[in-house]
Amino acid sequence: MGKYDRLPESPIALSDLVREIQEKKGIEVIRFDVAEPQFPSPKEALEGTIEAIKSGLTRYTPPRGLPKLVSAVCQYLKVTRSLDYGEEEVIITPGAKFAVYSALKAVLDPGDEVILISPYWVSFKSIPLMLGARVVEVRMKKPYGLDEEFLKGAVNSRTKAMVINTPHNPTGWVFTKEELKVVRDLAIDHNLFVISDEVDWAYVYEGEHVSPASVPGMHEKAIVIDSFSKVYSMTGWRVGFAAGPKEVIDDILAIQQHTVSAPATFAQWGCLKLLEHVVNDRTCIDSLVELCRSNRDYIIKELGSIDGVECPKPPGAFYLFPSIEALGIHSDVLVRELLSHGVAVAPGHLFGAEFKYYFRVCYALPKEMVVVGVNRMKKYFSMRTHSRG
């Protein structure tokens, strides 16, 4: 048995099963299971990368990342979130996932506790467990929102950090300024770090994205993590970044130096060209966000018409996390049965053991695919309900 065999599985693991079904049945499965926008990457990023390769920019960058990209990220954080970071407080990483890993490694020692809001993105649990730390789960209020009392009760002398992911995967909740002030007060009173994962920051349909680091007093406590993956449909580029107190970023730099060195040089050049463009023209962000808003509204309306499927409209991200508790269908059964109808969704228990009657739908897909997928889901639920009755 491998050392990490008991870690919770990532939704990425479903891909093999989907491939098998596609080959066996010869149908195209609609992929609502993977947490990625299924659109082309922006042309500025593509052109910047191709240009870099053609110009021979194929050698190492410094471990902190391409200096011009570090500087562009400082400006990006200022423009998008009113955050002030110097270049020594920023590092470019191979995706947000490695930034989350190294930030947690930098702040946690074995035996320390980290608080997660559940349901949670699977790696927020697996990474601390790999580091020998303990995870304390604080369940979100139903349907959405921070449970202030529960959170306060979870802090003890072993607590070192809290993970706040806003907009939130898998529910789509967007944490409010008031909720983040509660997080700030706890972080300051108990000397805790807040790992602030903001990879979906632009996907907000009602309200606004507030970075926990922008709450007064949080500059020294928050470690902001973001990437190009979700907002720009660039999941395969593997470029992300972290910003935070210099001593934490110095530790992340040491981890990066002795593990991955830095993200691919030409991918960083593409990201730089993209950010230089985005400062003046946000069309590529706005068009993705508008498409996702329209998908969200469509799916909510259609799923809402199915008896036993419960999903209040969330204000952000590109996920829905419906409950099928009323139908009594375990999410593993749902995943298997929906797959045979040509639709892939992620089972709820991956996001916390108590969510076995939930499933996650990622709706950042072209509208035509969403319509086909939703129709297949409706057919499945109608068949399921009739066979029960």
Ligand SMILES: Cc1ncc(COP(=O)(O)O)c(C=O)c1O
């Ligand atoms: C909350 C959250 N953080 C981080 C990531 C990983 O992002 P990246 O592709 O930049 O590593 C994901 C991807 O699913 C995510 O949902």
